Amino acid sequence: MRQRWVIGNWKMHGRRQQNAQLIHEIISVPLWPGLCVAVAPPAIYLQQVHELLIGSGVVLAAQMVSEYEQGAHTGQCAAGMLADMGVQLVLAGHSECRHAGQTDAQVALQVKRVLEQGMSVVLCVGETLEQHERGETLDVVRKQLEVIAGLGAEVANRLLLAYEPVWAIGTGRVASPGHAQWVHQALRSTLAKSLGEPWAMTPILYGGSVKADNAAELLSQLDVDGVLVGGASLKASEFLSLCRLAAQAR
Ligand code: PGA
Numbered sequence: 001m002r003q004r005w006v007i008g009n010w011k012m013h014g015r016r017q018q019n020a021q022l023i024h025e026i027i028s029v030p031l032w033p034g035l036c037v038a039v040a041p042p043a044i045y046l047q048q049v050h051e052l053l054i055g056s057g058v059v060l061a062a063q064m065v066s067e068y069e070q071g072a073h074t075g076q077c078a079a080g081m082l083a084d085m086g087v088q089l090v091l092a093g094h095s096e097c098r099h100a101g102q103t104d105a106q107v108a109l110q111v112k113r114v115l116e117q118g119m120s121v122v123l124c125v126g127e128t129l130e131q132h133e134r135g136e137t138l139d140v141v142r143k144q145l146e147v148i149a150g151l152g153a154e155v156a157n158r159l160l161l162a163y164e165p166v167w168a169i170g171t172g173r174v175a176s177p178g179h180a181q182w183v184h185q186a187l188r189s190t191l192a193k194s195l196g197e198p199w200a201m202t203p204i205l206y207g208g209s210v211k212a213d214n215a216a217e218l219l220s221q222l223d224v225d226g227v228l229v230g231g232a233s234l235k236a237s238e239f240l241s242l243c244r245l246a247a248q249a250r
Pocket of ligand 1: 009164168169170171172207208209210228229230231232
């Protein structure tokens with residue numbers, strides 16, 4: 001059985017008091033068997049959220065990481081620093097970072113740094129609206145997947161993928177369950193073909209305008225192992241509904 005996940009990406013939202021309230025509500029509910037739950041607050045609140053999560057079983061995630069190990073890189077966080085702060089999971093290649101200029105070469109280094117530090121990584125891939133309309137979806141995501149070529153089987157259990165079509169992120173336009181399944185299945189077979197059998201177990205999450213009222217059908221798809229959630233992760237009741245749906249799906 002592949003591991004199932006719900007990851008909340010808070011993006012640039014939250015203040016100390018709101019964070020405390022949100023975490024308090026999330027951890028007041030017992031964990032669901034077989035489901036991993038993670039939250040990714042802004043870097044400045046990692047320490048606060050780490051302390052709030054102690055003993056809860058909810059995983060602390062970071063939204064981004066530098067491709068450098070240390071040095072004169074103003075404003076950035078190294079993977080070693082994130083690990084030092086109790087982070088267990090890091091997003092890499094989110095489309096909002098790619099849009100700000102991040103390249104596949106940088107994403108490849110970020111993935112490497114995160115894995116070197118013993119953390120897990122969520123590699124985000126997804127096509128823009130123009131690429132989608134030109135029918136280039138699979139070419140684009142397979143190309144983005146190349147950043148993990150050459151990874152050893154010993155890290156296979158610390159990689160997650162998230163298919164996040166750019167046209168679905170924050171737009172309210174969610175991918176159809178059939179489209180998501182089609183892309184997830186292609187990603188899974190590309191992984192197994194290029195890297196080998198252990199990678200067939202890689203959890204592949206869908207992200208982009210996921211909400212409690214559209215998640216059930218997405219989560220029932222054979223190759224959708226969970227969801228990466230932005231807007232709907234900021235409200236505890238909505239986020240908890242998504243966790244319940246993910247735990248019950250399939
Ligand atoms: P959204 O964001 O759920 O607000 O569309 C998803 C993401 O960017 O991870």
